[in-house]
Amino acid sequence: MSKQNIYDDGTFFEKFKSDRSDELNFNDTVETPIITAMLPDLAGKDVLDIGCGMGQHALQYSKMGAESVLGIDISEKMLAFAQENNAAPNITYRRLAFEDLDQLTEKFDVITSSLAFDYVKDFGELMKGIYALLKDSGYCVFSMSHPMATAWDGVYDRYTRTEQGERLYANLRNYSIEGVRHVRWVVDDYEVYHRTLSTLINAIVAAGFVIEECEESMLPEEFIRAHSDKFGGLIHKPEFIFFRCRKLS
Ligand SMILES: C[S@@+](CC[C@H](N)C(=O)[O-])C[C@H]1O[C@@H](n2cnc3c(N)ncnc32)[C@H](O)[C@@H]1O
Numbered sequence: 014m015s016k017q018n019i020y021d022d023g024t025f026f027e028k029f030k031s032d033r034s035d036e037l038n039f040n041d042t043v044e045t046p047i048i049t050a051m052l053p054d055l056a057g058k059d060v061l062d063i064g065c066g067m068g069q070h071a072l073q074y075s076k077m078g079a080e081s082v083l084g085i086d087i088s089e090k091m092l093a094f095a096q097e098n099n100a101a102p103n104i105t106y107r108r109l110a111f112e113d114l115d116q117l118t119e120k121f122d123v124i125t126s127s128l129a130f131d132y133v134k135d136f137g138e139l140m141k142g143i144y145a146l147l148k149d150s151g152y153c154v155f156s157m158s159h160p161m162a163t164a165w166d167g168v169y170d171r172y173t174r175t176e177q178g179e180r181l182y183a184n185l186r187n188y189s190i191e192g193v194r195h196v197r198w199v200v201d202d203y204e205v206y207h208r209t210l211s212t213l214i215n216a217i218v219a220a221g222f223v224i225e226e227c228e229e230s231m232l233p234e235e236f237i238r239a240h241s242d243k244f245g246g247l248i249h250k251p252e253f254i255f256f257r258c259r260k261l262s
Pocket of ligand 1: 016017018020040063064065066067068069070085086087088091109110111112126127128129132
């Protein structure tokens, strides 16, 4: 199975680090509030954060009272940043790809992931692997790019605009064709996987999960209008999709 490790590309890493530390970044402004509201009580829980990146969420979950947090990621650069900036006594960072989840021997109460599953080739296998790592009644809460956001390949404008530059519509391309997309973003060949909404839902259910909640990224309209350069597109299409899944066996 192919394992892209684009975050260890120096240019890509620096761009991500700079975007992630921007005062109004998509992660902290859009993603984190929604996934946080969907989490169960983490007090005393063993948590696995898949694709933990720079460790912001791992530290957050530690502060929310988790007993232990294991953050795994494929990127050495991301893990080095996490270790240096977002460490805590009950957090362990480990280099492990999500294609290799079967190397983990421990079980978890809660498995989370923020914006990492766009990179997995076989989403169905990933869901089955997560299910196997959860304790009974455990939760899997994750976000990823919305299928409307991945139905794009960077070779044409994301939006049709007025002459003044105002976004009129979001452009989708080949929504019904699933698979890898080679996008021009920061680097020439950035790979993400596009899947339809039904494929995501059916893979989650086929793994054995009950879907308890699904959300799409939105912000209050006044906020979007006040920061339309950055967030104006959210009026036309959701950037992220979120699921809270439960192992009820
Ligand atoms: C958009 S970043 C999100 C990081 C972090 N979860 C956050 O919310 O800031 C995606 C992360 O997924 C990681 N990743 C990509 N492919 C991976 C793989 N095959 N196995 C594990 N992690 C992977 C990247 O290295 C990167 O750290």
